[in-house]
Amino acid sequence: MEIKKVLSVDEIELSDPTFWARPLEEREGAFATLRAENPVPFMKEQDIPDIPLPTGPGYWSLTRHADILEASRNPEIYCSGKGATSIADLPPEFNEFFGGLINMDDPRHGHQRRIVSRGFTPRALAKLEAGVQRRADAIIDRVIERGECDFVADIAAPLPLEIICDMMGIPESQHQMVFERTNIILGLGDPDFAGNPQDLLKIALGAGSELAALMNEMTELRRKNPSDDLTSALLNADMEDGAMTGAELASFFVLLVVAGNETTRNAISHAMKALCDYPDQRQKWLADFDGLAPTAIEEILRWSTPVIHMRRTCTRDTELGGQAMKEGDKVVLFYCSANRDEKVFADPHRFDIARTPNEHVGFGGPGPHFCLGANLARREIRVMLDRILHRLPDLEITSPPSRLQSNFIHGIKRMPCAFTPGKPGTA
Ligand code: HEM
Secondary structure, eight states, X not given: OOOOOOSOGGGOOTTXXXXXXXXXXXXHHHHHHHHHHOSSOEEOOOOOTTOOSOOOOOEEEEOSHHHXXXXXXXXXXXXXXXXXXXXXXXXXXXXXXXXGGGGOOTTHHHHHHHHHGGGGSHHHXXXXXXXXXXXXXXXXXXXXXXXXXXXXXXXXXXXXXXXXXXXXXXXXXXXXXXXXXXXXXXXXXXXXXXXXXXXXXXXHHHHHHHHHHHHHXXXXXXXXXXXXXXXXXXXXXXXXXXXXXXXXXXXXXXXHHHHHTHHHHHHHHHHHHHHHHOHHHHHHHHHTHHHHHHHHHHHXXXXXXXXXXXXXXXXXXXXXXXXXXOTTOEEEEEHHXXXXXXXXXXXXXXXXXXXXXXXXXXXXXXXXXXXXXXXXXXXXXXXXXXXXXXXXXXOEEOSOOEEOOOSSBOOEEEOEEEOOOOOTTOO
């Protein structure tokens, strides 16, 4: 990719929603300028029209890989408990549904993480494996005769959602509802999903409550009839670290569907776009899919960086990247920039499926909050791309993707594609 430096360092406004609507080449150019000229800029928070939240004071923006690693590794100085997923301080009722693990610090975080890790052990993932394969094939079967479809809605989106629902034991009839509510929560900045901006918070809260209500129903069901799903395991009080309450479980479910669903979907969509944009890489991968898959998946995660940032808050006066910071200051970790840091990645704007080493921070930096679902996501991306590349080998994107306008999720909303029709069940 040829990046474009159209903004001078003083013109870069990361809080301005229009910054995130700029072409990707310009966005990458702006972060390259920041890394070189002002790597820890202070960005003022902007008033968000019609949203009843006080405008915050602003935040330090980390753009370099080394600084993001340092903040991630030192949670006692850069904490998550005051909010990790939103730069603005959210009203307390939001934490009920959107907080959970990701917005907690130790000791609560460690305790909860040990409990929910039950669902992500190698054994638990091995149990899901057959489902991942079967569902990926079924997704291709549903579109293969049509010869065209929307890559996002029809191919990339269903798998992560279905797998999380399978993990929790959610019946198939509720999958669509979960899908729609998740889109609302994560697409907050984008007018397409959110509707009237005045109702944004209410709509998001409503979507969260509906997901929580679904989980409450599941909790009741599983208390009466335990099964071998994660919901039953998390409710099981005999486990060493104790059980989760119904409310904690509801909140964890909301976190799982928002954390694991759109992120993985976007990684798959960006991967397909990159493989179409760089046909030499596609050829190379097809020639040795299994051999190259480990490095290709990491490169897809670096290239796509589905989560653009996470936030931390300073627990004391400190210094990071040569910048003095005060207790209470907000710090935002721009993973998208760290993943293009020329000090760490040779030729960072090149998509290279054999790249090694590849110390990307797509799943966050090393530390207690490192993505719990990383191995599941890697597996889903690999299986889905395997099926697409082998069963729809001439798939091409037929018009430019429509991008989500968000400073949090690097998303693709729609991406029409076409391929030579085939027969279902020919895997
Ligand atoms: C390509 C897909 C994914 C990406 C890019 C991604 C990225 C991230 C990032 C950046 C964080 C925050 C790290 C931090 O604050 O330091 C995170 C946390 C988390 N992710 Fe993922 N994620 C993905 C898939 C998944 C999946 C499939 C699941 C579960 C089904 C999941 C569950 C979680 C959870 C529970 C946390 C919170 C962990 C904690 O705070 O201890 N993620 N993820």
